Amino acid sequence: MLLAIDCGNTNTVFSIWDGEKFLCTLRTSTHHARTADAYFTWFSTLINHYGIKPDITEVIISSTVPRVVWNLRVFADRFFDCRPLVVGKPECLLPHKPRVDAGTQVGPDRLVNTAGAFDRHGGDLIVVDFGTATTFDVVAHDGAYVGGVIAPGVNLSLEALHLAAAALPHVDISQPQKVIGTNTVECMQSGVFWGYVGLVREICARIKGEHDRPMKVISTGGLAPLFEQAADLFDAFEEDLTMHGLTVIHAYNKENS
Numbered sequence: 001m002l003l004a005i006d007c008g009n010t011n012t013v014f015s016i017w018d019g020e021k022f023l024c025t026l027r028t029s030t031h032h033a034r035t036a037d038a039y040f041t042w043f044s045t046l047i048n049h050y051g052i053k054p055d056i057t058e059v060i061i062s063s064t065v066p067r068v069v070w071n072l073r074v075f076a077d078r079f080f081d082c083r084p085l086v087v088g089k090p091e092c093l094l095p096h097k098p099r100v101d102a103g104t105q106v107g108p109d110r111l112v113n114t115a116g117a118f119d120r121h122g123g124d125l126i127v128v129d130f131g132t133a134t135t136f137d138v139v140a141h142d143g144a145y146v147g148g149v150i151a152p153g154v155n156l157s158l159e160a161l162h163l164a165a166a167a168l169p170h171v172d173i174s175q176p177q178k179v180i181g182t183n184t185v186e187c188m189q190s191g192v193f194w195g196y197v198g199l200v201r202e203i204c205a206r207i208k209g210e211h212d213r214p215m216k217v218i219s220t221g222g223l224a225p226l227f228e229q230a231a232d233l234f235d236a237f238e239e240d241l242t243m244h245g246l247t248v249i250h251a252y253n254k255e256n257s
Contacts, residue, residue, distance in 0.1 A: 001016055001019070002019075003015075004246040006062050006109070006242045008030060032065060058080075061073075062111075093257075096118070100145070114127065114145040114245070116244040120244070121216055126204050134152065154192060176190045204217050204233075218235065225237065
């Protein structure tokens with residue numbers, strides 16, 4: 001079985017893939033000081049709770065936080081006796097090579113989303129990932145990542161409002177019932193929610209204009225379901241796109257190693 005690990009700036013996700021389906025998906029906060037032993041204690045406790053006894057023989061890792069990769073490597077080696085495949089490293093092959101400026105390092109999360117989206121939807125895509133940052137990944141007709149856009153994440157924007165303006169409280173994001181707020185919380189929620197709807201719509205329209213081909217817009221990430229409520233933004237929502245992309249890249253490496 002394959003253990004797929006996606007380490008983001010906020011959360012780290014572990015999913016067990018049996019070759020046909022994910023048996024379970026576990027989530028923990030990302031912490032660079034967490035040791036391999038701590039990962040295993042957390043991981044084994046949860047899979048025992050769910051009654052799962054996986055025979056993990058392979059591990060693939062995607063991480064936007066370089067400092068955690070070492071301990072995840074040790075975790076894979078010590079407890080599963082395998083050398084993990086790390087997306088973004090030279091030994092990890094990609095189904096389609098990115099076409100970006102020379103010397104540019106593309107984030108592993110964007111490479112993984114590109115692979116997963118192309119496998120499910122074909123090319124000419126915009127993948128909008130609502131994570132710590134809100135990213136837009138452009139996938140060409142042949143599956144290559146060809147660039148994108150990075151904007152502040154939704155929760156990051158709310159936190160910045162709270163920290164920079166003493167009178168503004170910390171609020172959770174939700175879709176307001178009306179645009180015009182009649183109290184501070186409603187005003188903030190409306191500004192962020194409808195502001196991001198406008199941001200997504202405008203950026204996608206401009207990408208489509210530059211790409212000059214019909215494109216599908218795919219959403220993913222923790223807050224993507226919230227924005228699914230806004231009409232006509234997306235053609236599809238993929239809850240497990242990143243983890244699926246990891247299985248695609250892993251399979252490609254097995255076939256071409």
